[in-house]
Amino acid sequence: MADENHPDDFPEEQRAGNCLFFCRLSRANILLQLLKGLMISSSSMISFIISESGVSIVSEHEACIESTTEMKRALFEELTLPERVVKFSVQGSDLTSALSLVQLAAVEISQVEEHEPLLVKLIEDGMTVDVLIQVFEVDAQLNFEFDSNKENPRFVLNAKSLREAIDNWDVIGASTKVVMNPAEPHLSFISKGLVGKVRIDFGEEILAEELEFKCSRYVARRYRTEFIKSVLDPSKASTHVAFRMDKNGLLHIKHLVTVSTNDLTTTEVFLNFIVNSEVLLEGEGDGDENKEPFEETVVAD
Incomplete structure (x- = not known):
């Protein structure tokens, strides 16, 4: 006091x-x-x-x-x-x-x-x-209202694996398709452009041991490539990264960051990003997006 x-x-x-x-x-x-x-x-x-x-x-x-x-x-x-x-x-x-x-x-x-x-x-x-x-009044916030249903597909991996995979990812197309699938590969980033195609796949072997992969249905949505690269950039400082996608196509990316508060203690903090899939660019579609956000796929035994 x-x-x-x-x-x-x-x-x-x-x-x-x-x-x-x-x-x-x-x-x-x-x-x-x-x-x-x-x-x-x-x-x-x-x-x-x-x-x-x-x-x-x-x-x-x-x-x-x-x-x-x-x-x-x-x-x-x-x-x-x-x-x-x-x-x-x-x-x-x-x-x-x-x-x-x-x-x-x-x-x-x-x-x-x-x-x-x-x-x-x-x-x-x-x-x-x-x-x-100087401070300003807070404008109306987006509030995407991500659906936190436990059935949403989830993929968690070590941030180091993600960093190594995207380190040399050049922007080929203006949009990138994000795919989550019960079959291998479980998580994919696919981008097409005039000069070629980039595909980055993540499979069972690089899943984080702490959290199992969850995905009962094939999910595919398209997002602007610059947005995807931006929300993956914090992996340079995070330890783990979690990907989730809800039924409306919102992509939730969560980075776990360990912060040193002093010389002896650390605290874990989450950085959360929600990316809207509704920004599609003319000419960027490759014709195989789902008509529905969640579409069943046949997985070979």
Whole structure:
């Protein structure tokens, strides 16, 4: 609790007590790592949804990709949450630029009242850097409402295997078909263009041992190649990647990222991406998409 008569004795508590929202992390690059993973573009807006239950970060891209993460309390050295839900957006590049100034410094982020600028305070070895960032009202969010039915096909693999497979994946076609199948290969990325065809297959041998493959029906949907490559890019920092597809063709990709909160402890955080399949490009279809999102296929014994 802050001492009103001697505020300098406990400066962090005093600052937190005056704020609608206040958090402190041991290093700025903890948040920077998460933001860079979520942002599809440097021009992306970042929305914070803060309540008594915690802090959520949401970003969107061209009304086709929704990326989210829940910041666990273990990530923070100190966290003061409002009694009501508070939402605001910032330009993603403004926040990442501020955090990049001194990445290994402790960082405090606060807002005194709604609609006031966000204060980012970097503290290291007696040096303090204050950055004020303009906030905006949160626009209507996409909220794709991914159907979390347990029967949805699921494929989980080690991120290292995914990185090696897509490392030299050049963009051949503007769209890519994602296929999940009970038969081998279980997961495929297929892209056609004027100069040829790229196909990347994943089979039983590279499934993550912790979670079994689930798929009772053939599933095939087409997405923009640039979107698929963007949401796979966080595999550079993640340990595992999960793929799910719902009956409406929404593709859910979840990256498990291990974050070092200090020299001794780590915390696991999920980066979630939902990609809309309804953006089809003229001339990109190859004629074998399903007429229905889930179509039975005959699997040879």
